[in-house]
Amino acid sequence: MQFIFALTPIVLILLLMVGYRWGAARAGSAGYLSAMLVSVIFFGANLDLLAYAHAKAFFLAMDVLLIIWAAFLMYRVADEAGAIQTIGKALPHLTPDRGMQALIIGWVFASFLQGVGGFGVPVAVIAPILVGLGFPPLSSVVIPSIGHGWGVTFGSMGSSFNALLAATGVSEELLAAPSAFFLGSACLLTGYLVVHAAEGWLAIKRLWFHILVLGLTMAITQFFVTTSGPWNIGSFIAGMTGLIVGFPLAIQTRGKVKNNNGKLDYKLLFIAVSGYLILILLTLVFQLIPSVKNWLGNFYIQVDFPEIISNLDFTTPEEPGRKLLTIGHTGMILVYASIFAYFVYQFAGLYKPGAIGRIIGGTVQKVMSSSVSIASMVTMAVVMQHVGMTESIARGLAEGVGKLFPLVSPWIGALGAFMTGSNTNSNVVFGALQMRTAEILGYTIPIILAAQTSGAALASVLAPTKVVVGASTAGMAGHEGDVMRKLLVYVGLLLVLISLITVGAILIMFL
Numbered sequence: 383m384q385f386i387f388a389l390t391p392i393v394l395i396l397l398l399m400v401g402y403r404w405g406a407a408r409a410g411s412a413g414y415l416s417a418m419l420v421s422v423i424f425f426g427a428n429l430d431l432l433a434y435a436h437a438k439a440f441f442l443a444m445d446v447l448l449i450i451w452a453a454f455l456m457y458r459v460a461d462e463a464g465a466i467q468t469i470g471k472a473l474p475h476l477t478p479d480r481g482m483q484a485l486i487i488g489w490v491f492a493s494f495l496q497g498v499g500g501f502g503v504p505v506a507v508i509a510p511i512l513v514g515l516g517f518p519p520l521s522s523v524v525i526p527s528i529g530h531g532w533g534v535t536f537g538s539m540g541s542s543f544n545a546l547l548a549a550t551g552v553s554e555e556l557l558a559a560p561s562a563f564f565l566g567s568a569c570l571l572t573g574y575l576v577v578h579a580a581e582g583w584l585a586i587k588r589l590w591f592h593i594l595v596l597g598l599t600m601a602i603t604q605f606f607v608t609t610s611g612p613w614n615i616g617s618f619i620a621g622m623t624g625l626i627v628g629f630p631l632a633i634q635t636r637g638k639v640k641n642n643n644g645k646l647d648y649k650l651l652f653i654a655v656s657g658y659l660i661l662i663l664l665t666l667v668f669q670l671i672p673s674v675k676n677w678l679g680n681f682y683i684q685v686d687f688p689e690i691i692s693n694l695d696f697t698t699p700e701e702p703g704r705k706l707l708t709i710g711h712t713g714m715i716l717v718y719a720s721i722f723a724y725f726v727y728q729f730a731g732l733y734k735p736g737a738i739g740r741i742i743g744g745t746v747q748k749v750m751s752s753s754v755s756i757a758s759m760v761t762m763a764v765v766m767q768h769v770g771m772t773e774s775i776a777r778g779l780a781e782g783v784g785k786l787f788p789l790v791s792p793w794i795g796a797l798g799a800f801m802t803g804s805n806t807n808s809n810v811v812f813g814a815l816q817m818r819t820a821e822i823l824g825y826t827i828p829i830i831l832a833a834q835t836s837g838a839a840l841a842s843v844l845a846p847t848k849v850v851v852g853a854s855t856a857g858m859a860g861h862e863g864d865v866m867r868k869l870l871v872y873v874g875l876l877l878v879l880i881s882l883i884t885v886g887a888i889l890i891m892f893l
Contacts, residue, residue, distance in 0.1 A: 384424065384425075384770075384774045385774050385775060385777070385778035387420050387424045387425075387771075387774075388420070388425075388766070388770075388771035388772070388774040388775045388778075389775060389778075390416055390417075390420050391413040391414070391416045391417040391420065391762055391766065391771075392413070392775075392811065394409075394412055394413055394416050395409045395410065395412070395413040395759075395811075396797075398412055398413075405751060405755075407751045407752075407754035407755045407758070409755075410754065410755040410756075410758035410759045410762070410807070411754065411758045413758065413759065413762050414758040414759070414761055414762040414765075417762040417765050417766055417771070418432070418765065420771065421765050421766070421769040421771065425692060425694060425696070425769035425770055425771055426692040426693030426694035426695075426696070426769065427692055427693070427765070427768075427769045428692065428693055430690065431690050431691075431692055431768055431769065432765065434687055434688075434690050434768070435690075435761070435764045435765045435767075435768045436761060436764075436765075437685065437687070437703070438687060438703050438704070438764050439757075439760050439761040439763075439764040439765075441683070441684075441685070441703050441704040441706050442548040442549070442704050442760050442764065443756060443757045443760040443761070444706060445544060445548050445704055445706055445711075446541055446544055446545045446548060446756060446760070446806060446810075447749075447753055447756060447757070448711055448712070448713030448714070449538065449539050449540065449541040449544055449614070449711075449712050449713045449716070450538065450541050450713075450749055450752060450753070450756070450806075451713065451745070451749050451753070452539070452712075452713035452714070452715075452716035452717050452720070453498070453538045453539045453541065453713075453716055454745050454748055454749050455716065455717065455720050455741070455742075455745045456498060456657075456661065456716050456719060456720045456723070457498060457503060458740075458741045458744050458745050458748075459657065459720045459723050459724050459727070459741055460498075460654070460657050460658070460723065460727075462727075462733065462737050462740055462741050462744075463654075463657075463727035463730075463732035463733055463737075464654070464732055465653075465654035465655075465657060465727065465732070466495070466507055466654075468647075468650055468651060468653075468654040469491070469651065469654050469655065470487070470491065470507060470508070470511050471511075472651050474487070474511075474515055476628075476629060476632035476633060477632040477633065477635045479589075479632075479635040480515075480516075480517070480580060480581055480585070481577050481580055481581045481585035481588065481589050482589060482592065482631075482632050482635045483512075483515060483580075484512075484517075484525050484576055484577060484579070484580035484581070485573060485576060485577060485589065485592065485593065485596060485628070485632075486625075486628045486632050487508055487511060487512060487515075487526075488508055488512060488525035488526045488528075488529045488576055488580070489525075489526075489528075489529035489530075489572065489573055489576045489596070489624075490529075490596060490600070490621060490624035490625055490628050491504075491508065491621070491625065492504040492505075492508055492526040492529040492530035492533075492621075493529065493530055493532070493533040493537075493569075493600060493617060493620060493621035493624060494618065494621025494622055494624070494625060495507055495508070495530065495621070496530040496533040496534060496537035496538070496617055496621070497533060497536070497537045497538075497539075497615070497616075497617035497618025497619070497620070497621045497622075498537075498538075498539075498618055498658060498661070504526050504529070504530040505523060505526045505527050505530070505843075505848065505852035506852060508522075508525075508526035508529075509522045509523050509526060509852050509856035510522075510856060512525060512526070512856075513856050513857065517580070519856045519857050519858045520858065520861070520864055520865065520868065521579055521580060522856045523849075523852040523853055523856045523858055523865050524579050524865060524868050524869060524872070525576055525579050525580055526852070527843040527848070527849075527852060527865070527869055528572060528575050528576055528579060528843065528869070528872050528873070529572060529576050530843070531568070531572065531839055531840045531841075531842065531843045531873070531876070532565050532566075532568040532569040532572050532839065532840065532876075533565075533569075533604075533617035533620065533621065533839075534617075534805045534838075534839035534840075534842050534843075535561060535565055535617075535805055535835045535836065535838075535839040536561075536562070536565070536604060536608055536613060536614070536615075536616035536617040536620075537617035537618070538806075539614045539615065539618070539712055539713075539716055540613055540614030540615070540616065540617075540712065541806055542804070542805035542806040542809055542835060542838070542839065543557070543558075543561065543613060543614075543809075543835065544614070544712070545756075545760075545806045545807075545809045545810050545813070546809040546813050546831060546834070546835050548704055548760075548810075549760075549763060549809055549810050549813035549814050550813045550814055550817045550827075550831060552817070552827060552828065552831060554613055556827075556828045557828050557831055557832065558608045558609050558613050559605070559608075559609050559828075560828050560829050560831075560832035560887065561608070561831070561832040561835055561836065562604050562605040562608045562609060562616065563605060563832070563883075564832045564833065564836040564880055564883055564884075565601075565604065565836050565839065566600075566601030566602070566604055566605050567601070567879060567880075567883055568836065568840055568876050568879060568880060569597050569600055569601045569604075570593075570594070570597040570598070570601060571875070571876060571879055572597070572876065573593035573594075573596060573597045574586055574590075574593055575872045575875065575876070577589055577593060579868075579872065589635075592631050592634075592635070595627065595631060596624055596627060596628055596631065599620075599623055599624055599627045600620040600621065600623060600624040601620070603619055603620040603623040603624075604616045604617060604619070604620035607619045607620070610670075611669050611670060612665055612666065612669040612670065614665070614669075614712045615661075615662070615665050618658075618661075618662075619662070622658070622662075653726070653727070653730045653732070656723070656726050657719070657722075657723030657726060657727065658723075660719050660722045660723055660726070661715075661716070661719035661723070664715055664718055664719050664722075665715055665719075668710065668715050675710070678707065678709060678710025679707065679710060681707065681708045681709050681710060682705050682706060682707045682708060682710075683705075683706045683708065684702055684703055684704070684705045684706065685702070685703045686700075686701075686702050686703070687700065687701055687702070687703055688700050690768055692768070692769050692770065694769075694770070696768075696769060696770035696773070698767070698768050724738075724741075752804070755804075755807060756806060756807060756810065759807050759810050759811055760810050762811070763810050763811055763813075763814060767814050772814050772815050772818055773818060775815055776815055776818035776819040776821075776822055777822060779815075779819045780819050780822040780823050784823070785823075787819060787820070787823055787825065787830075788825060788829075788830065788833065788881075788884045788885045788887075788888045789881050789884070789885055790881075791816060791820075791830050791833040791834060791837070791881075791884055792833045792834070792836060792837030792877055792880040792881050792884060793837060793877060793881070794812055794815075794816060794834065794837070795808050795809075795812060795816070795833065795834040795835060795836070795837030795838035795841070796808075796837040796838060796840065796841030796873075796877055797841075798811050798812045798838055799837075799838040799839070799841045799842040799844075799845060800841050800842075800844050800845055804842055804845065805835065805838040805839045805842045808834070808835075808838035808842070809834065809835055809838060812834060812838075813831065813834060813835075816830050816831060816833075816834045817830065817831060825888055826887075826888065826891045829884060829887045829888060829891065830884070832884075833880060833881075833883075833884040836880045837877055837880055840873055840876045840877060840880065841873055841877065843869060843873065844866060844869055844870070844873055849862050849865050849866055849869070852865065853865055
């Protein structure tokens with residue numbers, strides 16, 4: 383019975399979002415309230431336990447939300463200046479080859495946008511570009527949807543990965559490598575799926591080498607960056623490297639077809655990219671220069687929490703809360719870069735009057751709903767951990783799934799992303815659960831958590847909210863079902879790949 387009661391908040395969120403089409407903010411709040419009721423009535427939560435759990439959740443949520451707020455602020459600074467549109471318009475000049483256009487715009491540029499923006503930005507920006515190039519509306523939504531999924535975990539300046547670290551307490555040194563390897567493997571398959579969605583099997587046969595080079599470039603770059611320290615820019619740097627390598631590859635496919643996309647303004651393109659070059663420079667300075675990183679690390683907020691015991695004697699040991707950096711936080715680095723980028727774009731005359739108001743207003747409007755959902759789900763997850771609800775679900779899963787758990791683990795992450803609308807929320811809701819189940823079954827925790835976040839990242843493109851946004855920008859409003867049906871096949875193949883890699887990794891660890 384405890385297993386059933388413990389599942390109630392998660393099942394409720396799933397029912398409300400999928401069955402009744404509630405937004406993540408409303409459903410997350412309902413899940414939080416149900417977790418509070420169940421924890422008090424059936425799991426012996428007391429006032430002290432709830433107070434400490436909420437205090438812990440505050441620091442965990444702020445650690446994630448600071449990145450999300452600042453990442454979208456950076457995107458709005460660039461978008462208001464027309465920088466995103468300028469970069470997008472420059473890409474079709476490279477080649478008239480449809481398959482190569484799909485790769486460069488729908489895969490590489492989508493991954494770059496996921497690295498700096500997220501929140502459905504890649505599909506919203508790219509779908510209209512592809513429609514303008516003559517791609518069918520359905521393909522215009524499907525291509526960037528598939529194309530950016532592999533970059534979600536380390537995209538948005540690593541907000542989803544940061545959520546996994548916060549929810550589980552496992553260090554980035556242990557999690558970065560397996561997560562980057564799983565997602566890098568998905569990246570390779572993604573390129574072939576994007577071309578198939580654009581032009582079918584013949585295009586894959588024609589462009590297989592280009593896909594391989596671009597895929598390896600982005601996968602290896604992300605792996606190197608995330609395991610070297612600045613994991614929060616892993617997807618961003620991978621996407622930018624893919625664009626650099628993609629230029630000569632795309633030019634090779636021009637053939638004798640004359641480019642009719644107009645003249646390219648290289649000066650304007652450089653100005654557009656300059657904001658992101660500033661971000662790279664600041665991130666590298668803050669993350670890779672030891673003296674700077676150590677000095678910034680001295681400024682933080684952290685609270686030590688005592689041992690917490692429920693009325694049913696479930697014990698959470700004494701432990702320090704999440705260390706929340708202040709001036710050196712990843713979110714603050716984004717804020718600094720946003721300020722510098724604003725002045726660059728302002729000096730170049732790219733802003734119209736009232737730009738600051740539109741930037742701030744647009745940022746607040748966009749992140750408000752996701753902030754409520756993340757805060758409520760983080761608090762729900764922490765309360766569930768502290769009263770033993772997560773333990774009950776983990777033991778139930780361990781007994782029910784057993785040795786098949788590595789095969790199922792990515793699909794649990796995928797379910798979380800589909801029902802909550804994001805990789806971040808899935809990691810918050812299911813991260814600790816997957817970790818505890820792995821502990822009970824004796825499986826390697828970093829591998830299982832890598833499967834969790836990889837499955838969640840790849841399936842997040844299926845979230846109804848993202849599909850609706852993409853469909854509306856490509857003239858597919860009212861045909862979201864067609865988009866989801868086509869996406870299901872491609873996302874399913876990617877999840878099968880992650881399941882097989884997870885099982886293979888577990889078997890290797892046991893040899």
